[in-house]
Amino acid sequence: MSSTQSVTSIQSSVTEFNTGFNEAVGPALAEVFALEQQDLVTAGLPATVVSPGDTLPEATLLRADGTTVSLSDELAGSPAVLVFYRGAWCPYCNITLKHYNENLAPVLAGRGVRLIAISPQTPAGTEAAILKDDLSFSVFSDPGNALASTFGIVTAPSAGAQDAHGQLGFAVADSNADATAAIPFPTVLVIGADGVVTFADVHVDYTRRTEVPVILEAVEAL
Structure with missing residues (x-):
């Protein structure tokens, strides 16, 4: 993991982003999002959230071109x-x-481990995510959060956050394949070749994410 330890962490990039973002949206909207994050942390994880030992269910996802793909x-x-x-x-x-x-993707590819990103957005949104940073790994849509629901990781922005989104010129429901505002908690799962979850990291605060060294440690334990 030495190749990743000198790399800027996700959290440091988020901290840098937040400074500019809060200045851009102004104190009122910044406070709305800060309160939403606090409420999410206070509420904590759902009782039925995914955990190691769970089995990956069958799922039908959508590619960026709108065609279906079986996860298995x-x-x-x-x-x-x-x-x-x-x-x-x-x-x-x-x-x-x-x-x-x-x-992360280059290291996983060298170890024969697939990296797949999944969201409830439309295929057009998936395509936008791929093109934005020329993503080299698979990115799929999970319409209606069907797969995310089986893992107990579905939530939605607060009413205040959704209003703030509107003031900023967009609505989550417009991006989602099922036209609702339901979204997953940011989550990383490591799945063994037998389809069993060996590692699960679910973040209720969407500004926190799983760092690469943590994922690689979980992969090494497979």
């Missing part, structure tokens, strides 16, 4: 790292996917 066919018995993200509209997700593309 896509994995074809390979170990995998699944990344659930909120959507291409989420700057924290974009920071994370870019970081994984540069610092």
Whole structure:
């Protein structure tokens, strides 16, 4: 993991982003998002959230071109790292996917481990996420959070946050394939070749993400 330890962490990039973002949106909207994050942390994880030992269910996902793909066919018995993200509209997700593309995907490819990112957005949103940073790994849509729901990781922005999104010129429901505001908690799962979850890291605060060294340590334990 020495190749990743000198790399800027996701959290440091998020901290840098937040400074400019809060200045850009102003104190009122920044406070709305800060309160939302506090409420999410206070509420904590759902009781039914995914945990090691759970089995990966069958799922049908959408590619960026709108065609369907079976998750089991896509994995074809390979170990995998699944990344659930909120959507291409989420700057924290974009920071994370870019970081994984540069610092995680090449290492996993060398070890024969698949890296797959999944969100509830439309295929067009998936395409936008791929093109934004020329992502080298698979990115799929999970319409209606069907797969995310089986893992107990589905939530939604608070009413205040959704109003703030509107003031900023977008709505999460417009990005999602099912036209709702439901989104997954940012989550990383490590899946063994047998389809069993060996590692699960779910973040209720969407500004926090799983760092590359943590993922690689979990992969090494497979």
